[in-house]
Amino acid sequence: MTGNTALLVLEDGRIFRGESFGAVGESLGEAVFTTGMTGYQETLTDPSYHRQIVLQTAPQIGNTGWNTEDDESARIQVAGYVVRDPSRRASNWRSTSSLEDALRTQGVVGVAGIDTRAAVRHLRERGAMRAGVFSGPSLAPDESLVERVRQSPSMEGADLYGAVTTEKAYVVPAVGERRFVVAALDVGIKFNTPRMLAARGVEVHVLPADTAIEAIDELRPDGFFLANGPGDPATADGPVALTQQVLQRRIPLFGICFGNQILGRALGRGTYKLRYGHRGINIPVIEHATGRVAITSQNHGFAVAGEAGERFRTPYGNAQITHTCPNDGCVEGLAGIDFPAFSVQYHPEAAAGPHDAADLFDRFVTLMAEHPVGYGGAAGVPLPGAVPAGTDRPADAGPIDAGLPEPERVEVERPVLDPGPAPTVSNDGRPLDTVDADAEAPTGPFPVVAPSGSEPDPLTAPFSDVEDALVRRRPGDDDPSDPAGTAHAGGVAGRSGPVTDRPWPPPRPDDEPPTTHGDATAQPRQEDR
Template structure:
């Protein structure tokens, strides 16, 4: 018989809190920032979202893996999270689209996970203390003697020595090394250049459905390369890390604004546009992650339920107008829960952005019309705003 202690896994937080469970997926060590997501569905999209690079994702919903795994729902070419924590993983998936199990994918892709812990207690802890550095340890990393873990203090110190998300420049870890094209569905109406900051697969599909050919470019692309494409607009994608480190993309965005090329940004792209307009960013206590977050559009007072994943935000007040190097701009969207800036809009150049995910798969679709607004901006740059 195998030693039951060999299945022991620990989730260790930098403040010293330890959760004991069982190994799930690969064995070994995972270090990253512990964050939680409240979605009851969409775990595959979450795991393959590049925005979660170097993060240990905690699923609030207890039952995970029920629908298995299939290639169609991937948001990138691989699992992007640093580690994974669940309470009650499915023993056998049940869905007509399932091609594999979640645990097998985690193990095959080398993602260290933990199961059988009280994830809701962990989420409450993170809500009170804030997102923090963490580690998942299993296999030979966990020393068990007479049923007790003996190296907990050592593991806490390893977590405390790991890099913080604040100041992390992660764009280079997730961007495409070479450009690729996602063709329009049917007749091509427009061409968009999309520097890859961590783009999800569903975004070019949403653009393609509107007759847009999307050229996904390495993050280090230049304005000259964008102009060479004859792009009708520029899309700034979601992505991981601290926006305060993204000086090169901010500089590119300012060049795009100078040329008055229509621009649309989401999530990390919202923070990039905000910085280009002169706003600062800050680290949130525990961020917004899930598929049920309300957002107010201050241009018409409507409220959308949105999918979000961000731990940083723009400085500003709901509905505020402010001066920029490109004329006046406004904080166009905010979260009624905490007043966080959820979108900005330039009033004198054709550019806008939102902090949430209008392309969300397995999430609310209230904001999908923002892609139509982008089309309007590209076809009528002076009148669509």
């Protein structure tokens, strides 16, 4: 840190003052927070954070510095960075520079030393909002900075995926034998996603966001992948139209994060903005078909509208909401029932985060194996009654779901745990058929043996008796009006009965000399004070 003043300014007028961290200047975006305690390099380079000012809830950031291996895109994507206590020293065998050096080199304006707990609580109560980070020559009177923030564009209606997509298509080759070819639409894809597919024998063709269906037909892929990305999914008309054309061709489809929202809109679902979003690496998700809970990595501020287990009709067949978040009921997954497509709102590729959901890539591989693409180039084989994307349905065509079976709400059946065989012996080891039903039940897994002396046996006596013997009351602890402790002499604070008649504190032997500390004046012992 330089020691220069830096400000985090929120659109509602709240201002947090700290020190400059990283580049000096001005940056505007949406203020959001992430709860991950690790993986700050992956967070900073995640394209889904484009045009967002990220607050880290973890108090100390930067301990492991910056390396050349953990980037999830070609550059840092966040608009600004806010931390409480940046590490003064980077310590990791892979580190090539400090976090602040990386921020400064790539021109990312940051602020450190603010109370991030207060800032996060403010965003939780008020919601994610427009914000700005200002330092150096960009500093101005508070009213001027607040007005500058309020004039910046909102995240609602923001068309951002075009700013992070690849300019040219590229190929990530399969590791080992090539089993399948996948066309991945880059609306903000992370580097680790093609790696996860390649490790399963998939050759990944990463395509720009404005790719047309003719390019997909020419490639003839075994599957289609919708990546994560930034911005409002309501602006993604091009990717939604392309997804509808892919669904008409029955190409197996898998989407994550922004891709889940694109698939949802392609199926006719609405999307909406969350109050403050899901951003972190410990967010639970329920898969309703199995009841399984996965701890997931997430980064999204928008969601698909729907309810847990809901089935609905689409032009391509029935579909279902398959996953939700137990924290707030947010939709976390969709799947086609009559067509080969599914998506999740979270990040199975992690980077950073847990690997609970990595098997979704295996499911995608299985889906491609079970549904080989049988279309004839650009001609396609759409589902009966499907309407090509971008065309109007004739007025006399009848309802869009004509001929589809009536969907039923799915009831999740929880597994019943088998308690196992009934016990044959009692807690004290006797066969159950010899136990006296009227006898007093033992108080624990082992019989309690009464101590023979005046002090309880710490191995067998109840803990409360041992505690009474070890924790002795000091006079006046529980009754200020009885400083001598005569009412409960020898008792334990909070208890009425005496434990022992030994005084507290224990007397010092007459022949013990006073405690001295070098040449200092003799000092009383701690217990005598």
